[in-house]
Amino acid sequence: MTFDLHRDLEERFLRYVQVDTESDADSTSVPSTERQLDLLRMLEVELQQLGAEDVQLTDYATLLATIPATAGGGEAPTIAFMAHVDTTEAFPGLGVKPRVHRSWDGTPITFPKDEALVLSSERSPDLKTKIGQDVVTASGDTLLGADDKAGVAIVMSMARSLLEKSGTEHGRVRLCFTPDEEIGRGVDHLTPGDLDARWAYTLDGGNTGEISSETFSANMAVVTFRGVSVxxxxxxxxxxxxxxxxxKFHAALPEHARTPETTKDREGFIHLYEMAGNAxxxxxxxxxxxxxxxxxxxxGKVLSLLAETMQAAHPRAGIRCDIKAQYRNMGQWLQEDMTPVEIARQAMRDTGLExxxxxxxxGTDGSRLTEKGVPTPNLFTGMHDVHGPLEWVTIQDMALSVRTCLRIAELWTEA
Structure with missing residues (x-):
């Protein structure tokens, strides 16, 4: 590698997280917020400066670029690496002030903007394995934005390495940065033809070594109640x-089952995330x-049946349950050909990871992209405790992700 990877990652990541890119589920525009374009345009310029080809910011706010194959990789299939630029609207993302806890010594991390907030290995068990690493957090009053700007920085540093011809033989590589992933619209307009890759990888995962070939399947339900106002x-x-x-409707649902706070592993849930109204x-x-x-x-049947039951008990009211499909478990398609997953596993082993x-x-952008015909497993970035003020990542874990991606690109020339 012709540059200091840790320094490059840190510089990029700290710069990217300070760009406010919250998406907005109530917006109907594309992207849902103009501020996402601030980062997309920044990345567009950086890719052009690095020498990427076919750099294009589409009218649906997705940034695409190409890294040509090396002489020894011309027969390899085209693969893509993807990350999303938006951050969740669940916690403030404006005014992020990142802090680097250099060579972290294992003591609890405090936050200048919220003295009651403490990040420790008791609160976040994976942290205990990061002693000696450079831990990055926010300052306590915002999220950090590692989800998914860690992924963005990883893809950009990987791109720099490939474009500076660091010795990695690889086929044609596509880069893709999407908006609005956090509100489920990241690949609404992205077609397999636009992506122009046989396989893809999203960089949107957690701890080192994680690879995901399954996601939730997802629906949304909207239950409306029309009363008689007097x-x-x-x-x-x-x-x-x-x-x-x-x-009464929500109280009638099982209180200690089928909710996020009472489920884990492969258990599903029904989650009330928003309520509004008047008499x-x-x-x-x-x-x-x-x-x-x-x-x-x-x-869905639980909600629909309850709506019907309540409607019968309250004939003067109007009660309706509408269910809309969102995305499906990408495992039902990936299991037909696990080659991209097996290559990623081997790349991790070659990088020294299990x-x-x-x-x-x-879900990820890969959930729907896989459904569209481009199998897209998800890879680790090192991010933890996302969507809140305790969010953190280490520069060293991000570097391991870059090295994994470089090895993936190399292994496809041997597949």
Whole structure:
């Protein structure tokens, strides 16, 4: 490698996380927020400066580029490496002030913007294996944005290494940076033809060595309640309060089962993530998740049956449950050909890591891209405790991810 990888990763990552790129689920524009274009345009310029070919920021806010094959890799299939630029709207992402805890000594990490906040190995067990590494956190009042700017920095440092001809033989490599992954729209407009790769890898995973060939299957449910609005002073035997109906509906669901806080591993859930309304009309929004499509359908039936039961008990009200498909477990397609997964596993072993197969209790851009016909497993970035103020990553783990990606590109020339 012709440059200091750790220094390059750190410089990129610290710069990228300071660009506010929150997505917005309530927006109908593409991208959902203009601020995502700030980072996409920055990356566009950097790729051009590195010498990438076919650099294109599409009208659907996806940045694409090509790294040509080396002389010895011309027969290898085209592969793509992907990351998303947006961060979640679940916690503030504006004004990120990253802090590097150099050669971390194992003592609890505190935050200047929130003195009550403490990151320790008791709170985050994986942290105990990172003593001596450079741990990066935010300052306590924002998330860090490692999800997925760690992935963005990894792909960019990998691209620099390949473009500076560091000795890695590889086939044609495509780079792809998407918006709006956090709100499930990252590849809404990306076609396999635009990506122009036989296989792809998302850099959107957690601890070192993790590789994911399975995700949740996902639906969304919207339950609406239409009441009868009457002045409360004259409402006797007349008012039908939509908010009360919504509260009764959610209270009727199993309290200690099928919720995120009571499920783990391969268990699915029903999650109420948003509620709004007044006496006249109220709405509950749920996400439904499971690794098995039949069990996912059962979660929907629970809500639909409860809506029907409550409608029968309250004939003057209007109660409706609408369920919309979001994405499906990419494992149902990847299991037909596990070659990209096997190559990633071998690359990790060659890098000195033991691969860990970790089904994702969530989704990635790869979920829907796999469904569209481009098998796309997910690789580790080193990010931990994402979507909150305790989010952290180490520069050393990100470097291991870059080396894994470089080895993947090399192994495809031998496949």
């Amino acid at each position: 002045h409360p002073g004259t409402a006797y035997h007349d008012l039908v309060n939509a908010c009360t109906l919504a509260a 006249a009309e109220a709405e509950l929004r749920y996400i439904l998740r499971d690794f098995d499509n039949d069990r996912l359908a059962e979660h 691969p860990v197969d970790e089904p994702i209790r969530g």
